Amino acid sequence: MSAAPVICIDGPSGAGKGTVSRALAAELGWHFLDSGALYRVLAIAAEDRAVALTQVDALAALAQALELAFDGDAMAERILLYGEDVTPRVRAEATGERASRLAAHPPVREALLERQRRFRMPPGLVADGRDMGTVVFPDAALKLFLIASPEERARRRAKQLSQLGLDANVRQLTAGIRARDERDRTRRVAPLQPAEDARVVDSTTLDIPGVLQQVRTLAAERGLTGRGMGTRS
Ligand code: DC
Numbered sequence: 001m002s003a004a005p006v007i008c009i010d011g012p013s014g015a016g017k018g019t020v021s022r023a024l025a026a027e028l029g030w031h032f033l034d035s036g037a038l039y040r041v042l043a044i045a046a047e048d049r050a051v052a053l054t055q056v057d058a059l060a061a062l063a064q065a066l067e068l069a070f071d072g073d074a075m076a077e078r079i080l081l082y083g084e085d086v087t088p089r090v091r092a093e094a095t096g097e098r099a100s101r102l103a104a105h106p107p108v109r110e111a112l113l114e115r116q117r118r119f120r121m122p123p124g125l126v127a128d129g130r131d132m133g134t135v136v137f138p139d140a141a142l143k144l145f146l147i148a149s150p151e152e153r154a155r156r157r158a159k160q161l162s163q164l165g166l167d168a169n170v171r172q173l174t175a176g177i178r179a180r181d182e183r184d185r186t187r188r189v190a191p192l193q194p195a196e197d198a199r200v201v202d203s204t205t206l207d208i209p210g211v212l213q214q215v216r217t218l219a220a221e222r223g224l225t226g227r228g229m230g231t232r233s
Contacts, residue, residue: 004120008144028225035132041068
């Protein structure tokens with residue numbers, strides 16, 4: 001039996017990957033991998049155990065042992081770490097920052113590789129991340145690389161934060177986004193870059209339905225839509 005099809009949606013944070021890939025997974029009835037959440041949860045586990053972001057071996061061991069569960073579907077998901085609901089902490093800006101730092105260590109990425117590949121199950125998987133198309137699922141049926149200007153991404157993030165009742169300063173967020181992009185793009189392993197066979201979609205001036213429409217068209221061109229609809233196991 002051939003492996004379940006994968007659609008990869010990679011790109012920097014704030015480009016709309018999360019929203020688009022969740023909506024697509026729900027629409028197709030496919031499984032969903034939020035790979036950034038794995039790095040974020042590892043950052044939380046490290047913080048709780050006082051493991052420094054420079055203790056590479058300890059971080060890799062923690063990544064191997066992580067007891068993690070995604071509860072619910074792609075649209076309403078809770079993330080459990082050792083049975084405790086850590087969802088609000090996962091989404092915090094500081095957690096993303098720490099995740100970006102530990103994600104630069106090759107042994108940490110290696111330790112999370114198999115765990116990510118286990119999400120590939122019939123009828124299919126939508127995988128959201130940075131290196132889904134380049135490293136984790138190089139044989140994916142469709143690879144998208146979603147981009148948007150740093151300023152636009154900061155504005156979107158500020159809106160999300162204020163909806164959560166958290167303070168947001170667009171200038172500071174833009175600076176943080178640029179710094180994180182730079183680190184993700186220039187790290188030695190699995191840097192943030194489109195796969196050679198990825199389609200780059202710029203969402204700076206597109207809203208989510210507009211991006212989804214483009215993605216649907218590309219998926220349909222590859223015969224991916226309509227397959228397994230509503231049969232998510
Ligand atoms: O997508 P996100 O913002 O939740 O990801 C948080 C950090 O995790 C991001 O700055 C870099 C890292 N990451 C990664 O290195 N590889 C992935 N596939 C996903 C995330």
